[in-house]
Amino acid sequence: MSVLLTPLKLGTTTISNRVGMSALTRNRSSNTVPNDLMLKYYVQRATGGAGLIVSEGILISRQGTEWPAAPGIWDEAQTEGWKKITDAVHEAGSKIYAQVCLVGRTSHPDAPEQIAAGTPVYAPSAISARGGKFRFLPGAPGYVKPTETEDPTILIAQFKEAAINAKAAGFDGVELHGASGYLVHQFLDSTSNQRTDKWGGSSENRTRFALETLRVLVEVFGADVAVKLSPASGYNDVGMPLQDTIDTFGHLLHEADKLGLAYVTLVSLSFPFTFTFAGDGSAPPHDVVSTYSPFLTQTPIFVNSGVTLAEAEELVGSGQAAGVFIGMDWVTHPDLGMRIQAGKQLDNMPDFATLYGAEGGDPAVGYLDYKEALY
Structure with a gap:
């Protein structure tokens, strides 16, 4: 049996295999409320063998919305909508974490x-990210000064309230989105956080927001809290010199390791996980797993982004990671877990034109219509 198909205990939850479904923006909610279309989407993947599903990024308040039709978890209707999904996922035999962001x-x-x-x-500092393109707004404007x-x-406090709602909605845990140049990552990065108070300046101060947020999530979910980080990512115009990057994320992981988290996800681009960021260009490529795993002596590591199944076997089999999170292959193969178990090829190609929903088209297209072999 593939090592990827062995069970694993994360926090208080045991998952059936090591091939999780990563958080994936899909933009199919109904005015921020999860709907039946989304329920079918998640159940397809649960039935198809996902040991652990991490929800798409769930917004914790109306403030801070980058995408149209992104779901939230700040009110009762949203919580009830997610409860229908978590109940169905559990009935299908899978576990599900809420990614809060x-x-x-x-x-x-x-x-x-x-x-x-x-x-x-709002942002840590009044510094605009370069680039951006809001295609759903007239003129497709870019980022503005926050x-x-x-x-x-x-x-x-909003993150804590979101965790309380996630618990009421029946999620097995929460994953803090600390990657991709979004709010938590903006506090971590010296190019986006130039505060002079206790929330900025030194590596210790810039990690304060992430660590304090993790602590309040632990108050709600105990051991069933995780965090996703992308130390080498330049997405959304972040990126520090190499030593600053290692000092910052090293301190964050060293302190997070004391919190008894379920897991930490380290985002990489491709095996062996070396790539540069799109920031000021001063940091050379570095191996994310080997660089940051020494800071985690108690917390399981998952690796995400561009990991093939063969690479996943090597990572888990060698003990470098407890498991992997896969994204696009779960989008295009709702039965990915079953295909792995049956040793069957992956043969569905993604349609990027409908990945986030075709404007004015059927939202099920590119969402629920990828063929399932269901071996």
């Missing part, structure tokens, strides 16, 4: 939910 400076003041929130675009949040503890 805010996008910070990568939101736009003209996004409908941002307007409804009635608040500015407003520096005066009191980060208000945002931490």
Whole structure:
């Protein structure tokens, strides 16, 4: 039997295999509320053999909306919608974590939910990310200069409230989105966080927001809390010199390791996980797993992004990782777990035109219509 198909205990939950489904933005909610279309999507993957599903990024408040039709978890209707999904996923034999997130400076003041929130675009510092393209807004504008949040503890409290709602919705745990240049990552990075108070400056101060957020999540979920990090990623215009990167994420992981987390996901691009960021270009490529795993002596490591099944076998078989999270192959193969068990090839190609929903088209297209072999 493949080592990928062996069970694993994460926190208080035992998952049936080591090939998890990573969080994947899909934009199919109904005005931020999870719907029956989403329920079918998640059940397809649970039935298809996902040991652990991590939900798409769930917004913890209206403030900080980058995508149209992204789901939230700040009110009762959303919580009830997620409860239907978690119940169905459990009935299908899988486990599911909620990925909780805010996008910070990568939101736009003209996004409908941002307007409804009635608040500015908040970030650690008033520094705009370069680039961006909000295709769902007239003129497809780019990123704008955000407003520096005066009191980060208000945002931490929102994460805690989201975790309380996630628990009521029946999720098995929560994963903090600390990657991809979104809010938590913006606090970590010295190019996006140039504060001079206790939330900025030194590596220790820049990790404070992530660590304090993890602690409040642990207050709600105990051992069933995880975090996703992308130390080498330059997505959304972040990226520090190499030594600053290692110092910052090393300190974060060293301290997070004391919290008794279920797992840490390290985002890499491809095996052996070396790539540069799109920031100022000063950091050379570095091996994410070998660089940061020494800081984790108690917490299981999952690897995500560009990992093939052969590479996953090597990672788990060699003990470098407890498991892997796979993204696009779960989008295109709802029965991926069954295919792995049966030793069958992956033969569905992604349709990027419908990945996030075709404008004005059937939302099920590119979402529920990938063929299943169900071996």
